Amino acid sequence: MRYLKIFFRFAAMIAAACAVILFSNMENRPGLRDFPYPYSAMLSIQSHIDGCTEEEFRIIHDFLNTENWSDKYGKGVGLDVGDSMWMYLYNDGVAYREEDNMEPGDYMSWFRGHTFEKNSADLIKAYWDMDYIDSIHTVGDFSMTGGKVVFFRELAKIAYEQMNERGIYPAVWINHGTETNVQNLGGYSPFGFTRYQSGDKKGSEYYHADLMRKAGIKFIWNSICDSRFGMKNPLFPILLRDGQTFWGFKSYTGYPTKGGYKYQWSPLDLADVLKESNLDKIIENREFSFIATHLGSADNMWAIMNDSNLRAFRTLKAYQNEGKILVARSSKLLRYCQMRNFVSFEKQGNDINVTGIRDPIIRGITLTSNMLRGLTFYVDDSSAATLSLYGERVPEESIQRNPPDETGKESIAFVW
Numbered sequence: 001m002r003y004l005k006i007f008f009r010f011a012a013m014i015a016a017a018c019a020v021i022l023f024s025n026m027e028n029r030p031g032l033r034d035f036p037y038p039y040s041a042m043l044s045i046q047s048h049i050d051g052c053t054e055e056e057f058r059i060i061h062d063f064l065n066t067e068n069w070s071d072k073y074g075k076g077v078g079l080d081v082g083d084s085m086w087m088y089l090y091n092d093g094v095a096y097r098e099e100d101n102m103e104p105g106d107y108m109s110w111f112r113g114h115t116f117e118k119n120s121a122d123l124i125k126a127y128w129d130m131d132y133i134d135s136i137h138t139v140g141d142f143s144m145t146g147g148k149v150v151f152f153r154e155l156a157k158i159a160y161e162q163m164n165e166r167g168i169y170p171a172v173w174i175n176h177g178t179e180t181n182v183q184n185l186g187g188y189s190p191f192g193f194t195r196y197q198s199g200d201k202k203g204s205e206y207y208h209a210d211l212m213r214k215a216g217i218k219f220i221w222n223s224i225c226d227s228r229f230g231m232k233n234p235l236f237p238i239l240l241r242d243g244q245t246f247w248g249f250k251s252y253t254g255y256p257t258k259g260g261y262k263y264q265w266s267p268l269d270l271a272d273v274l275k276e277s278n279l280d281k282i283i284e285n286r287e288f289s290f291i292a293t294h295l296g297s298a299d300n301m302w303a304i305m306n307d308s309n310l311r312a313f314r315t316l317k318a319y320q321n322e323g324k325i326l327v328a329r330s331s332k333l334l335r336y337c338q339m340r341n342f343v344s345f346e347k348q349g350n351d352i353n354v355t356g357i358r359d360p361i362i363r364g365i366t367l368t369s370n371m372l373r374g375l376t377f378y379v380d381d382s383s384a385a386t387l388s389l390y391g392e393r394v395p396e397e398s399i400q401r402n403p404p405d406e407t408g409k410e411s412i413a414f415v416w
């Protein structure tokens with residue numbers, strides 16, 4: 001029995017390795033446009049919720065996600081920027097701003113500090129409904145000093161139940177933290193820093209990976225830093241230690257230096273990360289970009305709203321307005337990548353029929369127009385073209401008909 005288990009585990013690893021090779025460079029599917037028309041690249045600002053207060057969240061996202069006017073910062077940019085959430089905040093405070101005399105309960109989390117008393121639960125639910133929150137950072141922040149571990153499986157179970165009861169099913173698991181955050185998973189190595197990751201270790205009191213998929217999670221950042229600002233395909237398979245496979249994704253976190261690594265995931269780095277030369281490069285290479293940042297984490301409460309950052313956000317908005325880069329929250333962008341990579345369709349003359357999805361990792365998906373948002377098919381005549389899903393015509397209000405793009409070809413798409 002034991003040998004059989006080992007055999008199946010080995011077979012699963014080989015299959016995952018093959019999948020990595022097959023899909024890591026997946027791009028340019030014939031008949032499909034790389035990005036929704038008219039864009040040449042897509043970008044996601046993925047915010048970790050570390051050290052963010054309710055007030056910081058409101059001010060930052062009011063500017064980023066709406067076009068409201070404020071006396072202090074002018075008109076907001078109205079971009080689709082998603083943030084993450086924490087259910088618990090057990091952090092013993094040392095990692096936070098001691099000079100501000102803040103307690104863990106002063107930060108945004110579902111439960112207050114070390115208790116089961118509700119803290120920001122209603123606010124998180126409201127922001128979930130507004131699409132300002134679409135990811136879970138991890139079950140909670142359990143960064144403790146002295147190597148003390150306070151996480152255990154039951155906490156994850158309660159967290160998932162609470163979220164799901166309120167209709168919250170985050171597709172994205174962000175996954176980083178200090179080594180007392182034993183709930184992390186996906187990047188385990190017995191030799192490196194990530195050897196603390198135990199969320200996928202069956203039999204461990206920290207094991208919770210079996211509850212994750214049911215709770216809604218599909219995409220995992222394995223907390224391995226990446227220095228590429230742009231990439232052709234951010235998705236790759238992650239085989240967990242319990243044998244389950246999830247989609248992993250890459251995220252830009254900084255760049256290597258002579259003696260180490262320069263992290264660029266402070267909000268104070270955003271102006272440099274979003275500089276025009278970076279934006280122009282992903283347009284030229286036709287790439288996706290995922291940027292990891294911590295919007296609410298700076299020591300100085302309003303540091304993110306400095307002039308160079310505000311300028312960078314406005315420039316990014318201008319790139320979107322000019323049809324160059326489409327900015328999307330992580331869950332929406334990752335879903336788009338998944339669909340673009342694996343959807344199957346038939347083309348007969350001007351008629352497109354989406355017949356299903358051959359996702360090698362997530363099985364049994366029944367497609368809806370909502371899941372296919374942005375997917376763009378080349379046709380000869382977009383005004384005469386039809387779009388169907390499982391043989392049924394997609395209503396006109398869910399369709400976008402596009403004139404010729406830079407290739408000279410017209411296209412028809414599911415609206416973004």
Ligand SMILES: [Zn+2]
Binds near residue numbers: 048049050294
């Ligand atoms: Zn974080």
